[in-house]
Amino acid sequence: MPQIFPRSANTLARFSIVLVGLIAGGALWFILNFNRTTYVTQAFVARQQPVQFSHKHHVGDDGIDCRYCHQTVEKTASAGLPSTKTCMNCHSQLFANVPYLEIVRESWRSGKPIEWQRVHDLPDFSYFNHSIHVNKGVGCSTCHGRVDLMPLMWNTQSLQMEWCLSCHRAPEKVLREQKDITKMDWVAPPDQDVKGKELAKQYNIQSTSVLTSCSTCHR
Amino acid sequence: MADKIENNGYVDPRPPVIGPGYTFETLTSKIADVVLMRRFQKGWIFGFGIAFLLALVLFNTIAYLVLKGVGIWGNSVPVGWAFDIINFVWWIGIGHAGTLISAILLLLRQSWRNSINRFAEAMTLFAVACAGLFPALHTGRPWVDYWLFPYPNTMGMWPNFRSPLMWDVFAVSTYATVSAIFWFIGLIPDFGTMRDTAKQPWQRAIFGILSMGWRGDAKHWHRYESAYLLLAGLSTPLVLSVHSIVSFDFSVGIIPGWHATIFPPYFVAGAVYAGFAMVLTIGIPVRKFYNLEDFITIRHIRNMCKVMLATGLIVGYGYLMELFFAWYSGNTYEQFMMKNRMFGPYGYMYWLLILCNILVPQLLWVKKYRDNLLVVFVVSMFINVGMWLERFVIIVMSLHRDFLPSSWRMYSPSLFDFSMFFGTIGLFLTLMFLFLRFVPIIPMFEMKVMLPQAKVEEGDEAAQKEKGTLGGAVPQFGD
Numbered sequence: 001m002p003q004i005f006p007r008s009a010n011t012l013a014r015f016s017i018v019l020v021g022l023i024a025g026g027a028l029w030f031i032l033n034f035n036r037t038t039y040v041t042q043a044f045v046a047r048q049q050p051v052q053f054s055h056k057h058h059v060g061d062d063g064i065d066c067r068y069c070h071q072t073v074e075k076t077a078s079a080g081l082p083s084t085k086t087c088m089n090c091h092s093q094l095f096a097n098v099p100y101l102e103i104v105r106e107s108w109r110s111g112k113p114i115e116w117q118r119v120h121d122l123p124d125f126s127y128f129n130h131s132i133h134v135n136k137g138v139g140c141s142t143c144h145g146r147v148d149l150m151p152l153m154w155n156t157q158s159l160q161m162e163w164c165l166s167c168h169r170a171p172e173k174v175l176r177e178q179k180d181i182t183k184m185d186w187v188a189p190p191d192q193d194v195k196g197k198e199l200a201k202q203y204n205i206q207s208t209s210v211l212t213s214c215s216t217c218h219r
Numbered sequence: 220m221a222d223k224i225e226n227n228g229y230v231d232p233r234p235p236v237i238g239p240g241y242t243f244e245t246l247t248s249k250i251a252d253v254v255l256m257r258r259f260q261k262g263w264i265f266g267f268g269i270a271f272l273l274a275l276v277l278f279n280t281i282a283y284l285v286l287k288g289v290g291i292w293g294n295s296v297p298v299g300w301a302f303d304i305i306n307f308v309w310w311i312g313i314g315h316a317g318t319l320i321s322a323i324l325l326l327l328r329q330s331w332r333n334s335i336n337r338f339a340e341a342m343t344l345f346a347v348a349c350a351g352l353f354p355a356l357h358t359g360r361p362w363v364d365y366w367l368f369p370y371p372n373t374m375g376m377w378p379n380f381r382s383p384l385m386w387d388v389f390a391v392s393t394y395a396t397v398s399a400i401f402w403f404i405g406l407i408p409d410f411g412t413m414r415d416t417a418k419q420p421w422q423r424a425i426f427g428i429l430s431m432g433w434r435g436d437a438k439h440w441h442r443y444e445s446a447y448l449l450l451a452g453l454s455t456p457l458v459l460s461v462h463s464i465v466s467f468d469f470s471v472g473i474i475p476g477w478h479a480t481i482f483p484p485y486f487v488a489g490a491v492y493a494g495f496a497m498v499l500t501i502g503i504p505v506r507k508f509y510n511l512e513d514f515i516t517i518r519h520i521r522n523m524c525k526v527m528l529a530t531g532l533i534v535g536y537g538y539l540m541e542l543f544f545a546w547y548s549g550n551t552y553e554q555f556m557m558k559n560r561m562f563g564p565y566g567y568m569y570w571l572l573i574l575c576n577i578l579v580p581q582l583l584w585v586k587k588y589r590d591n592l593l594v595v596f597v598v599s600m601f602i603n604v605g606m607w608l609e610r611f612v613i614i615v616m617s618l619h620r621d622f623l624p625s626s627w628r629m630y631s632p633s634l635f636d637f638s639m640f641f642g643t644i645g646l647f648l649t650l651m652f653l654f655l656r657f658v659p660i661i662p663m664f665e666m667k668v669m670l671p672q673a674k675v676e677e678g679d680e681a682a683q684k685e686k687g688t689l690g691g692a693v694p695q696f697g698d
Contacts, residue, residue, distance in 0.1 A: 004414070004420075004423050004424055004427040005424075005427060009432075010432070013431070013432065028370075032370070032371060032372075035373050036373060158373070160373040160374070160375075161373065161374035161375055161376065162372075162373050162374060162375025162376075163375075164375075165374075165375040165376075166375070
């Protein structure tokens with residue numbers, strides 16, 4: 001009886017064993033890494049805003065404190081977006097006639113808020129509260145990065161759950177003193193290992209089992 | 220086996236496991252022709268058509284379910300688990316006969332298993348496929364079902380390894396994988412035969428790929444036997460572990476009616492019981508339709524009846540023990556649960572269960588009935604229904620009235636509960652019909668071992684007989 005398959009079929013068959021493993025493993029590796037790329041997380045992607053607003057200018061050059069605009073950050077879940085009135089505190093005098101601030105002035109006249117584009121958007125099933133973080137020693141730059149260097153705003157973190165948990169599992173690594181909370185260029189001091197634990201005690205931060213309990217963030 | 224006994228001057232009173240008058244060639248053609256013939260029999264088309272229609276009902280239900288969510292089912296607080304889990308456990312249980320036949324009976328060298336093992340293993344695979352649908356869909360968001368598996372996800376979370384539901388994922392997926400591999404490896408020598416018997420080039424190519432270069436030489440047989448035995452060894456604990464873990468889904472919970480130590484053995488016995496009932500339910504018509512009376516003989520039917528009788532009694536013992544535990548525990552809730560089970564609003568289900576699972580199968584004690592195919596078929600139908608009722612009794616009846624009377628509520632299934640359930644029966648039968656048509660349903664090479672022609676003889680006589688036949692090189696195995 002003639003052969004059904006050519007001789008090369010043997011090699012092909014042997015190769016297929018390795019190939020299946022490689023393809024399956026490679027696919028898994030790809031998916032796991034792909035989900036962490038900035039393409040998926042949108043980290044480091046600058047977001048266009050209706051007004052040509054630069055954090056770099058306001059925070060970096062002018063040295064305005066974060067809380068001047070984001071007023072409710074110490075008291076409520078939301079950090080708060082400034083109303084047009086806050087802008088007009090200065091801009092009724094400064095750059096009062098420049099064309100690119102016409103949108104702000106229009107909003108001021110009409111009372112219709114400016115439609116800012118949200119940059120840090122957590123899913124709605126996670127109950128994030130700014131005030132607890134700020135009051136317990138987590139500084140702005142820990143999550144938002146060097147805002148004083150950003151002309152347009154972007155995410156510096158993935159905002160994925162594993163990122164949340166990386167702190168909730170070891171909060172002492174990022175804790176700082178209250179006076180440093182809005183400090184943009186804060187870096188962990190060399191004795192953070194000791195200092196962080198002291199601060200955790202001082203802030204009365206709960207155990208990691210409480211911090212990583214499901215209902216802490218998903219209620 | 221029969222030969223050896225005859226040699227000692229003793230005639231085995233049992234009917235043979237294979238009909239008389241077959242040679243290697245006639246046996247091959249009898250089984251292989253079903254697959255290789257070009258036309259489709261009218262009966263097959265009719266049966267397949269009906270089964271496929273039912274399967275379409277399933278597919279449509281699933282589509283609607285994914286679109287609308289599990290709210291289309293009757294499940295509602297406090298009965299959060301209902302048809303979905305009942306059907307899951309029912310299907311998983313049915314699969315167990317296949318593994319028991321293929322693994323445990325192989326290790327115990329029961330030669331009668333040879334003709335029904337492939338068919339029963341296929342049943343296992345298809346039943347597991349049907350079973351797997353239910354937990355996968357009842358999560359409500361089946362598109363993220365991969366969360367069930369432990370992998371380094373972006374949530375920074377692992378599944379809860381202390382939960383029996385997690386063990387279930389592993390138990391069932393292992394079971395499906397091992398069963399599939401076992402089934403396929405067992406098919407390889409037969410695919411080789413099919414490749415050599417086939418006339419059409421495309422048939423040869425397909426069977427050639429499936430047989431993976433099988434030439435039937437001694438080295439191949441040696442490796443095949445080792446692999447098959449190893450897999451049998453791997454599958455054997457699965458017969459016990461899979462349904463034990465399924466039972467943990469309940470017994471680890473603290474609901475009265477679930478929290479019982481008897482659950483694992485009682486579930487395993489029930490699974491084998493249900494599985495053999497399904498083998499007979501499918502096997503009796505198939506045997507008739509394809510004229511396989513010489514391969515699936517009355518001896519097979521009898522043996523399976525005996526297995527059902529034995530496992531059925533274990534299940535009966537389980538029911539008795541549940542009663543005893545409720546009384547002996549002195550626990551009000553347990554006692555109420557049993558009373559509610561027997562005389563509560565769903566009491567009729569319990570008594571139906573006793574009728575189907577305990578009373579009717581006792582007919583099988585009578586030899587006359589074990590030999591009567593109609594009786595056996597009807598009894599196995601009763602068991603199929605009974606085992607479904609058992610899961611209803613355990614799952615729904617334990618949930619609908621728990622500790623707090625204020626949270627009691629009756630359960631009523633919706634139309635989609637039924638269309639899902641009967642739909643999976645359709646899917647199962649569809650796959651079964653495809654299997655019957657496209658795969659040799661009886662392991663030819665294992666049957667050949669049992670033919671008189673395969674008996675090893677001294678000298679030239681043996682050489683002459685074995686010449687030019689594929690089955691001649693088969694080692695004595697399973698005899």
